[in-house]
Amino acid sequence: MSSDGKGHAYIATEGTGENPRSLLRIDLSKGEDQVPEVVAKDIPKVVRGFTIMGDYAWLTDGTYLFRYSLAGGSGQVPSKFKVTTTLEKLEASEDGKFLYFTRQDGGGNESIMRIKMAEAEPEGSPETLAKVAETHVGSIRLDGKGGLYYTAGYPGTSGQPAWLYRISDSGTGQKGAQVMSGKMEELWSLALDENNAFVAGSGAIRRVGLKESPAPVSVINKDPKSFVDEFLDGQGNLYALDQAGVLYRMENAVPSDSVDAPVVVKPAEGAVVAARAEISGTGIAGATVTVKDTTGHVIGETTVAEDGTWKVTPAQDLPTGEMTIVVTQTVDGDTSQEVRRTFTVKAPPAPVDPSKFSQWVLRDLTGDGKGDVLAKDGDSGKLYRFDGNGDGTFSEGAVVKESWDYTQTVAGDFTGDGKADVMAQDGQGRLLLWKGDGSGNLAADPQVVSDWGMEQTTAGDFDNDGKMDVVALDAAKKELKLWRGTGNASAPLADAKFLTKWAGFTQTTASDVDGDGRADLVAEYDGSLKYWHSNGSSSGNPFDKPQFLTRWGAFAGTTSGNFDGDKADDLMAVNGAANQLRLWRSDGQPAAGHNPYPGPQVVHLTIPTNSGEDEKHQATKAETVKTSNHR
Numbered sequence: 001m002s003s004d005g006k007g008h009a010y011i012a013t014e015g016t017g018e019n020p021r022s023l024l025r026i027d028l029s030k031g032e033d034q035v036p037e038v039v040a041k042d043i044p045k046v047v048r049g050f051t052i053m054g055d056y057a058w059l060t061d062g063t064y065l066f067r068y069s070l071a072g073g074s075g076q077v078p079s080k081f082k083v084t085t086t087l088e089k090l091e092a093s094e095d096g097k098f099l100y101f102t103r104q105d106g107g108g109n110e111s112i113m114r115i116k117m118a119e120a121e122p123e124g125s126p127e128t129l130a131k132v133a134e135t136h137v138g139s140i141r142l143d144g145k146g147g148l149y150y151t152a153g154y155p156g157t158s159g160q161p162a163w164l165y166r167i168s169d170s171g172t173g174q175k176g177a178q179v180m181s182g183k184m185e186e187l188w189s190l191a192l193d194e195n196n197a198f199v200a201g202s203g204a205i206r207r208v209g210l211k212e213s214p215a216p217v218s219v220i221n222k223d224p225k226s227f228v229d230e231f232l233d234g235q236g237n238l239y240a241l242d243q244a245g246v247l248y249r250m251e252n253a254v255p256s257d258s259v260d261a262p263v264v265v266k267p268a269e270g271a272v273v274a275a276r277a278e279i280s281g282t283g284i285a286g287a288t289v290t291v292k293d294t295t296g297h298v299i300g301e302t303t304v305a306e307d308g309t310w311k312v313t314p315a316q317d318l319p320t321g322e323m324t325i326v327v328t329q330t331v332d333g334d335t336s337q338e339v340r341r342t343f344t345v346k347a348p349p350a351p352v353d354p355s356k357f358s359q360w361v362l363r364d365l366t367g368d369g370k371g372d373v374l375a376k377d378g379d380s381g382k383l384y385r386f387d388g389n390g391d392g393t394f395s396e397g398a399v400v401k402e403s404w405d406y407t408q409t410v411a412g413d414f415t416g417d418g419k420a421d422v423m424a425q426d427g428q429g430r431l432l433l434w435k436g437d438g439s440g441n442l443a444a445d446p447q448v449v450s451d452w453g454m455e456q457t458t459a460g461d462f463d464n465d466g467k468m469d470v471v472a473l474d475a476a477k478k479e480l481k482l483w484r485g486t487g488n489a490s491a492p493l494a495d496a497k498f499l500t501k502w503a504g505f506t507q508t509t510a511s512d513v514d515g516d517g518r519a520d521l522v523a524e525y526d527g528s529l530k531y532w533h534s535n536g537s538s539s540g541n542p543f544d545k546p547q548f549l550t551r552w553g554a555f556a557g558t559t560s561g562n563f564d565g566d567k568a569d570d571l572m573a574v575n576g577a578a579n580q581l582r583l584w585r586s587d588g589q590p591a592a593g594h595n596p597y598p599g600p601q602v603v604h605l606t607i608p609t610n611s612g613e614d615e616k617h618q619a620t621k622a623e624t625v626k627t628s629n630h631r
Contacts, residue, residue, distance in 0.1 A: 001229035001241045002052040004070065005294060006324060006342065009239060009247060010039065010057055012047040021045060023057055023068055026247060028233065038074040049090035049101060056120055058099065060087040065122065083115055083122050091140045095295060100148065102137045110137050112150060112167065130167045130174040138162065139190035142169055144296070149180065151190050151199055164197055164208055181208045191230045191238060194335050198238055198253065200227035205240060205250070211334070234326070234338040236261065259336040262289055262310070262329040267343040275317035275348055279325065282308045287329040294324050304329065318345045349396045349606035354574045354581040359409040362561030362572045365420045366440040371563030371570070373605065374411060374422070376404045385440050386605050390564050392583050397607040400442055406432070408457035412468035416487030429453040433492065449493060460510025460519025463538040471499070471510065471521065478503045499541050507552070511560030513596055515567030515588040522560065524552045531590055550595045571597055581605065
């Protein structure tokens, strides 16, 4: 029996009746009713040694080494190697560089040997680490710290003595071994952690304390069964296999006097995280917490704070895909049991190409007082939300709608519930409303607000009555019109009101340029950006005569919102010449001759890698459009 350290046990069966000899995989997270998965069939009739190394299982029938792929399928044909005679008791180094085994000579003596591995194949000739005279080796295990432990005596012979020994895992021709325990009986198998050895035979499982001298031996389980193999799962649980092929688990087999293992809070088991995601949890104040990968590479190390918390942020990107971390804590030289956490590291996000996005909106969609960005990806057709951090940076894009076949997109609280909603025009020329939930999510189905067919649609509270109004261009008549907000969810807009003739203007957006609480109007004309201050009129035209703001070159998608949480709205637009998304922070002082928008900052947005690429040609679920009492 062996374990891959990823929650699976592997057992080589002898086969009975119609069942062939097989290599089976057992999911340790499932119960006893599970059906083991067959990894390989027709394995050697006699298995004298078995171990897992990386992606392979290695077996020996005493003469040859057989290599099976853990993912190769039950009908696979193993690779076969001849390295020496009478191979037994296999053990693999954690880094996959060496395969250890025992060899018996004709005189009844055994040797502990190893052979170098290269690309999952034996390389060169084996070397002898030590000879074990006049006894039989029951099991060998590496401790990962330069030591090899083995049980030796007369395993399987009732009443015969046996001991636990230790030698170096690398020195050749070693004379004598360090005796790690007093005399015990019938040692068949061995499992190790950093502080303890667990030895099993007929009728009992014993614990040997490795950090105390003389090493204490205690019986932790009495049972008439004969346990032939065992392993620890790194979380204090011991798994033992009896002669009948039944696998047992002993929870919390590690004694309570060992250093408690740290608790890993983040990432959660099975979570999908960024390449430098925070790894954090709780532990013993003052302890040193070490986070490694399964190859032993140190990801980070830190000291547990006085409040019992700790945090490690990887200095380098973690490898993409599923990975397992190994976390321990050390107090006064004693190291706890390992805690393993498996999660998936997602690929680094892909940068947004501003030229391929449209329907730009800058508005607080999540209710945290910071402007967020809403935009459509022209490649995938998805509508993304980028949550603002208040400093001109934004989180990785999250898909709000899988398909966005709409134009004239605007956002604001149109229903009077204090939550940002979204309006847009569909292909039939209707203005639709999606209610927001206050967290940036939109209702599954929209409601019809009005027949539309307008252009340059923008939204803002122009009279500061707390209700979101809409301004848009009736292109056929070249008229700019105003629809005042009602705050009524069923009919959020009043009838249209003529404002002024509107020809030659583009990039129209509502923006509270001076921070007085009333949305003003901003638009481009002949390369200049102009500004119409709102006088707050709730009945007439609320806009004063225009003022020049600044030159406005090759910009597109101009929108406005308060990204930093101050009083004045800021501007955002795409610079087509540089293919950059730029953000201008307003100083709130649009006085004559003064540009309230100093030099812009470049905004870098990202979306999940390959987001939508595999799905952009697939059909999406149709929305149900609800009819409201619109005007």
